[in-house]
Amino acid sequence: MTAPVQPTAADRRQWARYLVEERAEGAVYSRLATRKTGEEREILLALAEAERRHEQHWLKLLGGEPARLPRAGFRSRMLGWMAGRFGSIFVLALAQSAEARSPYDAEMHATAAMRADEKVHHEVVRGLAARGRRRLSGSFRAAVFGANDGLVSNLALVLGIGATGVSSSFVLFSGVAGLLAGALSMGAGEFVSVRSQRELLTATEANNDADAAAGDLDIDANELALVYRARGVGPEEALARAERVVTAARAGARRTTTGTVGTHAGHSDHEIVGNDWTAALSSFLLFASGAIVPVLPWIFGLTGLAAILLALALVGIALLTTGALVGILSGGPPLRRALRQLAIGFGAAAITYALGVVFGVGAL
Template sequence: MSAPADAEPTEADRRRWARYLVEERAEGLVYQKLADRRSGEERQILQSLADAERRHEQHWLDLLGSEPSRLPSAGLRSRLLGWMAGHFGWIFVLVLAQSAEARSPYDTESYATPAMRADEKIHYEVVRGLAARGRRRLSGSFRAAVFGANDGLVSNLALVLGIGATGVSSSFVLFSGIAGLLAGALSMGAGEFVSVRSQRELLASTEANEDAALSAGDLDIDENELALVYRARGMDQAEALARSRRIIAAAQEGVRRSATGPIRAHAPSNDHELIGSDWTAALSSFLLFSSGAIVPVLPWIFGLQGLTAILVALLLVGVALLATGAAVGILSGGPPLRRALRQLAIGFGAAAITYALGLVFGVGAV
């Protein structure tokens, strides 16, 4: 679409341009703040996005003729992103910015240029790529952190409510909660360490090496098994044979490959980066399980008893479950409210079962 050739802009047009102007200015500020906190390639990409938003801003300024004396406020989402860009992790902000970039008003705006409409579509893909890169870095430790916190919340809530429903003393409920916290945190930390360490060792045992190529100079250039190495790595027969012949020819001519830079059949694997560090995962699980498991115990720590303590515990854990569920939804690109409600339903469901069992058995069974 293009702007009307002869139509005189209306006051409604000018108000709309002013709104676009402040939104572009706000979005440019978000990317600029994120760029200032990064380095290397990521900084350059974010800086380019900020520059593009300034070009869009200038387009609306040119149409308006000058800076209006009064401008509307930027939308709540843009203002919130601007604040978060200076205070929160950049991955979290990028995930929200990705959602914002997906809804461009320029597709139906006659005064927007085709380049601007194309820019907005490209921006969405760029932000999505940056967010995906950040998620890959975060996935190992974040997985352990979220699962640890959620397990702590749910398991210890179920424990203290089940124990509390039997009618035992508040000190016994408190002791049970602290014991559950320590036992669960140690178990989670140890289990996560073993799990991640095992995954890394399995990957290390299956990584390709170039030992076969070191003997390439002694192979027959026409009849050799080096091609089988590359076929085992996924190449087709013709490509594997062509590569093996190049390596053998180079070796026989006296060219020796550097041990620090082997040529691989595929790009270097980043599976280790995706899995994360075993110690980081274990520590995250321990600390996050503890931080989650302490929440249901807080009412008894502060001296509350009986039904009052149970209701306060349910309130505190409910808020925490909603927060962790929403965070998972935002970072995974899913609907935050749905994830939050799912977490709440699972946690309260487990607590309801143990509380009912506590009521059935009563104090006499303790």
């Protein structure tokens, strides 16, 4: 029988790195759990406990706690810092990417159970991140759309106006006018959109009139069942609900459960759509926050090429930032999404600038 192979110094250093990474990941899940309640908290605590199991594996191979340990990687330290300060959706989106790249697939000293654990962890984190994405999707889409619309449209406006050779004061006036016009247009459009949708929901909302008259029916519950069938309930379930309503009404009871023809669904739909004034104000501010960026050089007195270059730089940073955020939250590569956002924004601005040059030369 051959003696077990003694670990090399390189092996021990690698095990120590695995150890600190497992501790860092467990700390991330534990910190996120403190910001949650109910099922999500239990899931995060279970993930933290699993990381502790992995930690014990490396401690056993190392023969106990090493005297010195390396620092966790930059990504793990960043996740730990973010976990205590930001919303969990950003941290979980980053953790999802980290869990997808398990080092244990090619690590001979990791157990098969640990490799399987990492794959399961990736799916668990993906599921938790998906919950957050669903909660965030509507408002995040509006935020990205509003801010980027302001950035790109006003950059294109000031570059196009500036390319015609007009004075810097005219460029500034045009930029401010574009900001106000665009923000007001966005706000008004969002107000009309949300108000119209709420009015449409109100027109299709259920009421309790049929239930209130159920006790006076002199026929079986079949006709009342048509109310439920018209709302998409199957024939058997519709008949069963109608019979319960008629029975309760004849006994003098008021039906307040989900079996009644109530307004609960309408209230929920209204909450999903949101408030029209809130939506309008949010759209106004989001557009304005983006549209002010290209105008800043002229506001602070810059002119000519210097103002244009600074406007491009500021808008470029903003586009890269929003693109990277979209990438993080969608689970995609942040750099690719950031560059895509930059290319789209600068492409639109370049076309407008070229048109401004053409019209400016023509005017001369």
